Each structure stands twice: as structure tokens, then as C-alpha cells.
Amino acid sequence: MNIEQLNNNHGIVDHIKFIEGAGGFPYIRVDNAKGSAIISIYAGQVLSFHPANEPHNLMFVSERAYYQPGKSIKGGTPVCWPWFGPDPEGKGRPAHGFVRNRFWEVMRTEASGNEEGKVTLGLRDSAETKAIWPHSFELLLEITVSDSLNMELITRSLNGDTFPVTQALHTYFKVGDIAQVVILGLEGTEYVDKTDKGHVKSQAGAVVIDKEVDRIYRNVQGEIVIEDAELDRRIRIKSKGSKTAVVWNPWAKISAEMGDLKDDDYKCFVCVETANADQDVVQVGPDSESRLVANYRIERNVS
Template sequence: MGIAQLNRDHGIAGQVEFFEGQGGFPFIRVKNAKASALISVYAGQVLSFQPAGKTDDLMFLSQKAYYQAGKAIKGGVPICWPWFGPDPEGKGRAAHGFVRNRMWDVIETSVTANGDNQVVLGLADTPETQAIWPHAFILRLEIIIGETLNLALVTRNTGDQAISITQAFHTYFSVGDIHQVRVSGLEGRQYLDKADGGQQKMQSGAVTISSEVDRIYLDVLDDIIVHDPAMKRRIHIASQGSQTAVVWNPWARISAEMADLQDDDYLRMLCVETTNAATDIITIQPGSEFRLIANYRIEHM
């Protein structure tokens, strides 16, 4: 569907506009009295969220990100689905599933009763997806842009057998100085340290970043806070449907090795991901659905 048709069908005057973005992908620009956002229809990915009157974006988006069919966009909120991490069956399929590198459908746009904007994107199984993952599904991403950014990833099993998934909002937050950042809400939680051979460890105190960090936290609470004194803000992450969380920063060596990151990007970004990962596996019965929800709120210091 072309940009003109998308605007006719789903544009909202002065609030929701479709345009041709980088790589020729259809982008959605949302702006209301509370916030603005940028969404890529390719990958079903929020790229930017900025409260009204503020100059700092919630999201980190790499200046070297790929905008090419079949590639993931580095930054914003990539969607990992129907698996998180390596192929769980060892078949050589791409890490993090297959929805972060294909075009989604625009299902609906609307203005809510309190003046927020909602954008709903979706995917359903096709012969191509069946060849990768042989299950029938409908996937919806419900995005609400207001004083907070609210994301709901809804998986409906339209097949006749139970399906099992892992998944994530692989959220890249923009931070002022990684050396000053700390993450609270994970104190006393066990985690799998993927930067140290997957060993299980316990978090003592707030999470700080001074080297590569790649951890899956287990049995997490609902609220996690990223404290960012350099930007004079706190990012509150509230989740539903998730018992695990991932904290990731590639640090200097890996950042330099990644073609879609600048060498020093690790200083300006931190991923704190709302996940169903590791043992947090979700089973969905035929005709049923599961909702993974993350809400992001900025509090200024």
C-alpha cells in the first residue's frame, strides 16, 4: 500500500501522518499535545518518543542503522518474536525471530478518549513464515502515544495446536553518559550472565555499567528504573506479562565491531528489555492470546 493510500485510510489530520522514510520504508509521524513519536511500519518498530516541550528523545537510534529489507534497524524498540536470542531449535534460523526484519500491516489508528494516539500494526502467518516457523498466528502491536509510551504485543494462536514462544521489546534507551547510569529494581535478582558463559549470579545493589553487560534477570518485579543523571531524568519501565528482563550494553570492542553502530555508541545507549526469555516460556492454547506490555515514563530530576 502506498503512502497516499495509507494517509487516506489511516492518517489523522494534524496528528498522524505517513511518509516515505529512510530506505523507502513507510514511516508514521505522530504528534499530539503530549508527545511525538516516529514509527517504522517495516519491523513494526517505534524509533522515537519525545514528550512535548522536551529536547531529549527517550530512544537511542544508531546513525549507522540499516534501513534495508531483511535487516534489523538498530535502535528504538525492535520486536523479538517468536523467539528471543538464538534459534531455540538449533535449525540455523536468525536470532530473535523473523518479525523485526519484514513489513507489517497498518491495522488501525485512532485518538483515545483522553487525547492520546493509538497506532495498531499487525502480522499474520503466510507460506513464507510457515516455512520458518510452522504455526498459525495473528500478531498485533498496540502503540499508545501520550504522556507515556505504552506498547502491547498481542499473540493470538489461530492454529489447532498449542504454541510456545519467547519474545522481547528490545528497547534501546538514549543515555547521557553510560558511566553515570544505574538501573534499580533488579536488586537481589538472579541473572544469567551471557558475557560470562551463562553463569547464574545474583545482583547486588543497582546495576552499573563499566564493561560489556549481557544479562537475563529472572523473576523480576514489575517496575525497573533507569537513572540517568547526565540527562537529568529517570526512565520508569512498568511491565505486564513478563517475568524476565534483559540488560545489555555492548561496550567498546563489540560496539566497534558492529557495522551498524558507531565505535563510541556504547557510551550513549543502554538496552533494558521487557522479555519472556530463558525459562520464561509462554504457551498459548489454540484460540487463545497472550499480551506482553511495557510502559515507559520519563521523570525529570
């Protein structure tokens, strides 16, 4: 993708600029009075979000992340679609679908005064995608940058097609010290424990991370809040179109085994994913759409 052409077609002076990023990938920089963000057109992935006057990034991105076509970027907001987790049909297709390792198209950009910027990225079916997943679709990702970060993943069925979708915004949140993190809003919620043979359990109290955690929470109600005492902030997560939340941290052994994580990176992030997964399958009917929405806001003064 030509950076100059992208700026000519979609740049907005002082608000939205296209730049060359890591690995030569085209990035979009969004700036306004309330916040700033960096978005990779490859993978349709937000890699950075800073509300104005906030000293720390919302996002964690590994220093060892791969920036290579065909590889996923470890950090930010990977998009899992049209399936979450292993290939549901056991055909050997990649985990978490096929949109987090390809270039998206810039559909449009907008700026509302100096307080909000919006970028819409999109993908449509092609001969290549139909060889992987035989459906006619349009997938849009609307990213709004202001004092919060808002993401809407929109799935549209085309040509009278009908298909099931599981999906997630697999967001990596930066934390100061995982040992001082508490996750609120999931108390009493049933979850599938993927670290314990998929046994179904009930969340007793707030979620703390003191070992490998890989859980799919069912029938999630209301907001989820990450309390990060070390960085003296809360991350408030509001979602729509989702009954599922996934909480993941690889802990020490898996972090050390991953080539795109440093050994101690597990101390610096937690994934809390807005999802449709497990029993929460979305059926997209003929010429209709579904929306998965997540809004992330930082609040100061945890103590």
C-alpha cells in the same frame, strides 16, 4: 506501500500522518498535545518518542543503522518474536525470530482528543512464515502515544494451534553518558550472565554499566528505573505479562566491531528489555492469546 493510500486509509488530520522515512520505508508520525512518536512500518518499530516539552528523545537509533529489507534497524524498539536469542531448535534460523526484518500491516489508527494517539500493526502467518515456523498465528502490536509510550505485543493462536513463545521488546534507551547511569529495581535478582558462560549470579545493589553487559534477569518484580544523571532524568519501565528483563550494552570492543554502530555508541544507550525468555516461556493455547506490555515514562530532576 503507497504513502498517499496509507494516509487516505489510516491518516488522522493533525494527529497521525504517514511519511517516507529512511531507506524509503513508510513511517507513521503520531502527534498530540502530550507527546510525539515516529514508527517504522518495517519491523513494527518505534524509532522516536518525545513527551511534550522533553528536550531529549527516549530512544537511541544508531546513525549507522541499516534501512534495508532483510536487515534489522539498530535502535528504537525491535520486536524479538517468536523466539528470543538463538534459534531454539538449532535449525540455523535468524536470532531473535523473523518479525523485526519484515513489513507489518497497518490494522487501525485512533486519536482520543488531542491527548492520545494509537496505532495497531499486525502480522499473520503465511506460506513464507510457515516455512520458517510452522504455526498459525496473529501478532498485533498496539502502540499508544501520550505523555508515556505504551506498547502491547499480542500473540494469538489460530486454527486450534498450540505453540511456545519467547519474546522481547528489545528497547534501546538514549542516555547522556553510560558511566553516569544507574539501573534500579533489579537488586537481589538472579540473572544469567551471558558474558560469563551463562553462569547464574545474583545482582548486588543497583546495576551499573562499566563493561560489556548481557544479562537475563529472572523473576523480576515491580518497576525498573534507569537513572540518567547526565540528561537529568529517570526512565520508568512498567511491564505486564513478563517475569524477565534483559540488560545489554556491548561496550567498546563489540561496538567497534558492529557495522551499524559507531565506535563510541555504547556510551549513548542501554537496552533494558521487557521479555519472556530463559525459563519464562509463554505457552499459547488453542484460540487464545497472550500479552506482553511495556510502558515507558520519562521523569525529570534526577538530582
